[in-house]
Amino acid sequence: MNRILLMCGLVGMWMSACNQGGAQPEETDVENTPTTVSDSGLSARIANLLDYPATAGNFPRSLEPNGQIRGVASRDWTSGFYPGVLWYAYEYTGNEAYKKLAQEWTALVEDQKTNAGTHDMGFKINCSFGNGYRITNDPKYREIMVESAKTLSTRFNPVVGCTRSWDFNKDVWTFPVIIDNMMNLELLFLATEFTGDSSYYRMAREHAITTMENHFREDNSSWHVVDYDPQTGAVRGKQTHQGYSDESSWARGQAWGLYGYTMVYRFTGEAQFLDQARKIYTYMMDHPSLPEDLIPYWDYNDPSKSKPRDVSAASVTASALYELSAYASDPKMIEQADAILEALQSEVYLEDGTNNMFILTHSTGNMPKDDEVDVPLIYADYYFMEALLRQKELK
Template sequence: MNKFIPIALCLLSTGAFAQEAKKAIPFAEKQTDVMLKAIPEAKATAIKPNSVVPRTLDTKGNLVLIPSKDWVSGFFPGELWYLYEYTHNNKWLTAAKEYTAYIEQEQYDKGTHDLGFKIYCSFGNGYRLTKDPKYKEVIITAAKTLSNRFSPKTGVIKSWDNRKEWKYPVIIDNMMNLELLFEASKLSGDSTFYKIAVSHANTTLKNHFRADYSSYHVIDYDPETGAVLHKQTHQGYADESAWARGQGWGLYGYTMCYRETKNPVYLEQAEAIAKFIFSNPNLPKDKVPYWDFNAPDIPNAPRDASAAALMASALYELSTYSTNGKQYRKTADQILSSLTKHYQPQPGESKGFILLHSTGHKPANSEIDVPISYADYYYLEALLRQSRLAKGQPVVAM
């Protein structure tokens, strides 16, 4: 592990764990101040044109900026909205509006399934907190754009275009984009979005999961018949391995789908995924997973703090629906404690990122043991959810 900032916590009760946000949010604010100062400097040397938001650090520790087209672009605006939500400080509101505006054009991007990540994390949170009618229209337009990638023949939304190795690839990550469709259905009154989301969730449940409820990363469909052509784990160690962040996408996705539909099948699926993850013998004691549960070099394999933060956020919501709620909440508390104590940089370092030790795409030797903006996003979301539960509030604010 790299250097970390120790934060003393009492671990004796859930109430004690709820103090996490009181310490972690001020740290996140100070780090984000550093980030906002680092961004203009990084723009001067950005490799990609029109780079507007941070993604990670390069091997020399330089801030990597990305254009709005990148699938990660919505996370930093989302972080700013979360800071505003927790603190009510207008400084964060102003910054959130500025960086959200940079992503607006993505509502029309027909070439990606990642509109949920890009638009819902930014405009979705923005609309929830401000009720700005312009944000509402962006959400609905993005949902219409995303819907164009749905095929009644396959029953799912296509993930990637122009990939020679696949005909109609669908990745487990795509479960996360369904929240945009559910929200757009409520905002517009158009049930088409809802029906597409349900079809995608049902088809993914049928085809993406193994008998032990671990998930493949990619399922390739025949676009003419809807038949499954191939199953693999593109970003994991091997096709039959369990890529950690992919398991997190599934856990979060089916928990969210249960919230939106109240279909008990989705709740059962989320609980089964949770059982696979948290009873896995290769899960470290601190509950921050290795990048793949079957990585051959465990215990020396890289960790993935982004997967841990994602899982913690999902568990807080799942805890409010399940009879295993107390255990889920306890586990989420333990994850947040680990991340806060052992996966943060020293104050002011790492260009303002909040968490260290994430793994992006190890098979491609890309973003290994680095900070990544989506790790920070789900970490802040988990902290907010923990705080709401401690106050007796709904875990998912509407």
């Protein structure tokens, strides 16, 4: 727990249909800042979380085109986010009702602790059980986290120096590693702290180094997928699977990298990881296509005049910047994170909350497949709540 406590001391707690939510954001830079919704308005949206009882196989992920909640099974990579949102809501409000519901939803994710067919163990287990353990010190939660890390470690290939990401499209990829996978390393680092077994730490660190060497272009933007030869470790190909093109810069991928390397620096204290986080940050904030309200379009290189924003990328970025600002001693990062949260709490980006429990709208899931485009996404809410808690602690 030492590094978790250290982080809290530095930067705070761990923190179509969708248009029925906020008004559509401008396609170009937002010149007139929308009115920020009052604290009571935000609290009312958070209160809607209590109206969604724990139900196995129905973890809220997004909205369907007909406006109904898209519920998924625990095996889905997003299943840990709703329990995590509830844990954060409990910290934000102090209301025990959120804690009770968080415990109920978290219990429904436990069956994933032995699922070796996914790399998303951190998203599923750390966001649910990780926050639960941090708040309650329940030893069962800690045991589940360690077992989950052990499961995740079976996907690590020492020749490649990474944990494998996807198991599909085997006719295209041999050993694919996606930039998102940086986010799942936290569970491995924590497993070493919990058990004293340094093998988890070494896997996480090596994955971060290998990704730093192969995932980033000269301008510090990243590819989404790097495919490796599992026998030799050689790079077979690079793609941006969920971006505009293979050579484009997918916004959420940039945010995953920023958050991931900031987190890796937290656990290792190695300057190379802090430097990488700074480089990614500079690329994002200096990019000419970034709108004035700092809520990025879904891909930094999409040339279309009409293109959706990605609030999920903005939420991840804001949360990361609060942590990175402490390590980099850069108050400008705090100002930018504050600006993102101010925009997200405006009438433009807040979901109206009348028919569902989502907090934010205007996120983009998978644009190339025209899936979950310009809708609420549960992971946008998760990192938004985490950012709010980090901001609160800093203030």
